Amino acid sequence: MVIGVLALQGDFIEHEKKLKECGAEVFEIRQRGDIERDFDGLVLPGGESTVIGKLLHELDLFEPLHKKIIGGMPVLATCAGMILLAERIENDENVYFGTIKMTVRRNAYGRQLGSFRTSSEMKGVGNIPMTFIRAPYISGTNGAEILAEVDGKAVAARQGNQIALAFHPELDECNMVYNYFLKSI
Numbered sequence: 001m002v003i004g005v006l007a008l009q010g011d012f013i014e015h016e017k018k019l020k021e022c023g024a025e026v027f028e029i030r031q032r033g034d035i036e037r038d039f040d041g042l043v044l045p046g047g048e049s050t051v052i053g054k055l056l057h058e059l060d061l062f063e064p065l066h067k068k069i070i071g072g073m074p075v076l077a078t079c080a081g082m083i084l085l086a087e088r089i090e091n092d093e094n095v096y097f098g099t100i101k102m103t104v105r106r107n108a109y110g111r112q113l114g115s116f117r118t119s120s121e122m123k124g125v126g127n128i129p130m131t132f133i134r135a136p137y138i139s140g141t142n143g144a145e146i147l148a149e150v151d152g153k154a155v156a157a158r159q160g161n162q163i164a165l166a167f168h169p170e171l172d173e174c175n176m177v178y179n180y181f182l183k184s185i
Contacts, residue, residue, distance in 0.1 A: 001185060002039040004029045006065075008055045010047025010080060014170035019043070022178045032060045041074040041185050044081030046133070046168055049089075049106065052080055053096045062096075069099050075162045076181040082157075082164035083136055090139050100159045101143035104136045104166075117172075122148040122156055125180045130155065130167040137166050 003019050005012045007028035016026045029035055029042075042065070044052075056062040069075055069085075077085050084096040088103040115133040122128050123145075130150065138146065138154035147163075148156035155166040163184070169177040 001025065001041070001182060002027065002037075003041045003043060003182075004035065004039040005043040006045060006052070006061075006081075008047070008059070009052055010045040011168065011170055012043070012045045014168075015043050015045050015078075018170050018175060018178045019182075022175055022182055024178075024182060029061065029065075030059075032064070035061065035064050035068070041076070041181065042068065044075060044077040044084055045170070046079030046081065049080040049083035049096070050092075050094065052084060053094060056084075056096070066097050066099075069097055069162065072161050074181065074185045076177075077162065077164045078168055078170065079133065079135055079166060082138075082166055085162055085164050087142070088140075100157060100162050100164055101141060102138050102157055102159075102164070103140040103142075105139045106136050107134050118150055120148055120150050120155075122177070122180075125176050128169070128174050128176050129172040130169075131171040132167050133171075135166045138164075 002025045019026045085100045086104040087098045090105040119129045144157040144159040146154045
């Protein structure tokens, strides 16, 4: 199984390590030529959604990746990646891929100092550690299935081939989220 990890900004190396631990072959997507190869799944990591969105367009990656997602390619998106998939961003006029029918709130837990760790149940996965860093949350859905909540806020969702998380599973020792993603492919 081959997974492409968007490597424009953010914590992509940590995702790569986790996927390799779970037995996947991994490569980085940095330029248009990288997505010409065959791959089975895509990871959209955390970082800054506005910057990632801008780079996707500047590097001519947006349209081909959008096509792959719409065409059914499995996607695991974390934090900023979740924002990229959201149909609507509550406190931002931008929409990026817009492929999950949900509304998210950027930086919903505040600035860097508002970062925290907890654990919670994730549907289909179990009780897992969750690390939130300037994280969004899901403020509404219009068809996406909520997979996890923390303090009454939705923090994970799934719609078809796409799994979106407000937290950073790549920063915890648990590989359950990655195994869940790989089994979905």
